[in-house]
Amino acid sequence: MTENIIVAEDLVKRFGKVQALDGLDMTARSGHVTALLGPNGAGKTTFVRALATLLRADGGSLWVAGIDVARHPEQVRQVIGLAGQRAAVESTLSGRENVRMVARLFGQSSRQAAASTLRVLSQLGLEDVADRRVKTYSGGLRRRLDLAASLVGAPRLLLLLDEPTAGLDPSSRIQLWEAIRQLVANGTDVLLTTQYLEEADQLAGQVTIIDHGRVIANGTPTELKALAGSDVIEVRPHRARPTGIGRRAGRGRVGRAAHRHRYQPRNGAGRDRPVSHYGSRPESRRDPGRARRPQPTPTDAR
Ligand SMILES: Nc1ncnc2c1ncn2[C@@H]1O[C@H](COP(=O)(O)OP(=O)(O)O)[C@@H](O)[C@H]1O
Numbered sequence: 001m002t003e004n005i006i007v008a009e010d011l012v013k014r015f016g017k018v019q020a021l022d023g024l025d026m027t028a029r030s031g032h033v034t035a036l037l038g039p040n041g042a043g044k045t046t047f048v049r050a051l052a053t054l055l056r057a058d059g060g061s062l063w064v065a066g067i068d069v070a071r072h073p074e075q076v077r078q079v080i081g082l083a084g085q086r087a088a089v090e091s092t093l094s095g096r097e098n099v100r101m102v103a104r105l106f107g108q109s110s111r112q113a114a115a116s117t118l119r120v121l122s123q124l125g126l127e128d129v130a131d132r133r134v135k136t137y138s139g140g141l142r143r144r145l146d147l148a149a150s151l152v153g154a155p156r157l158l159l160l161l162d163e164p165t166a167g168l169d170p171s172s173r174i175q176l177w178e179a180i181r182q183l184v185a186n187g188t189d190v191l192l193t194t195q196y197l198e199e200a201d202q203l204a205g206q207v208t209i210i211d212h213g214r215v216i217a218n219g220t221p222t223e224l225k226a227l228a229g230s231d232v233i234e235v236r237p238h239r240a241r242p243t244g245i246g247r248r249a250g251r252g253r254v255g256r257a258a259h260r261h262r263y264q265p266r267n268g269a270g271r272d273r274p275v276s277h278y279g280s281r282p283e284s285r286r287d288p289g290r291a292r293r294p295q296p297t298p299t300d301a302r
């Protein structure tokens with residue numbers, strides 16, 4: 001049986017004139033990593049903030065693990081964990097103290113906190129460094145500690161914001177990927193947002209590509225590659241509602257508002273490049289509001 005961990009229907013969020021989510025429909029199945037891919041300003045962070053109950057949608061519906069986010073945000077908070085790109089940990093404390101503090105903030109008793117801290121530290125291979133002060137940690141260790149802290153509440157769904165492994169050295173990156181795979185194997189679902197294809201290709205069972213607050217393609221990495229019959233996928237949405245892969249997306253008419261998305265999986269060239277390249281349309285012409293407004297950082301979402 002496949003259960004849906006996330007269901008979004010016609011989700012709308014406006015910031016003034018900007019339609020950050022413009023009728024977003026998506027379903028994420030349980031049992032794998034779902035990657036939310038899209039260029040800057042696509043609506044990824046807004047969607048994750050809605051999932052994390054940090055903002056209220058203006059319209060549509062959203063469920064996490066079968067819980068209606070608008071009606072029971074407090075219940076949703078009990079089943080999610082949120083990890084950002086910048087490790088939000090206190091550097092003068094040890095790793096163990098940091099995680100234990102988060103566990104206590106979750107309302108765990110001192111005993112429970114000690115036990116759950118031990119569990120997540122070992123889950124992320126941090127036992128050996130657990131009693132060192134965080135200021136002595138490498139970037140990779142900090143990132144793993146951030147992940148440990150977001151898992152101490154035993155979430156059903158872990159939200160990983162903004163390319164969680166970006167900037168890590170290759171071996172730390174591979175270790176973190178492995179830790180994420182282990183999480184999923186042990187029953188935690190993961191949604192990660194990224195602009196980078198390699199991360200999605202490495203981890204995700206499902207890739208959902210969004211732009212302008214809508215889903216423009218969805219499928220497994222293999223399906224998305226098969227769509228184009230090559231390692232480059234071009235998705236050309238037009239003004240009509242999005243159609244999903246295998247139908248019009250990828251082959252659809254190119255309206256005046258059309259733009260190109262290149263899905264270029266790991267095979268050397270294009271590695272670690274953002275998902276989309278917008279033909280010849282200058283950034284400032286696409287959405288004047290976007291160019292001027294500062295993008296929210298992962299810290300904003302916390
Ligand atoms: N708090 C905010 N106030 C005003 N505009 C916002 C706010 N948050 C996001 N936006 C706008 O909403 C759109 C989607 O942003 P965002 O969800 O951050 O995209 P992404 O994470 O995919 O880069 C962008 O045009 C952005 O400028």
Ligand SMILES: [Mg+2]
Binds near residue numbers: 044045046162296
């Ligand atoms: Mg973002």
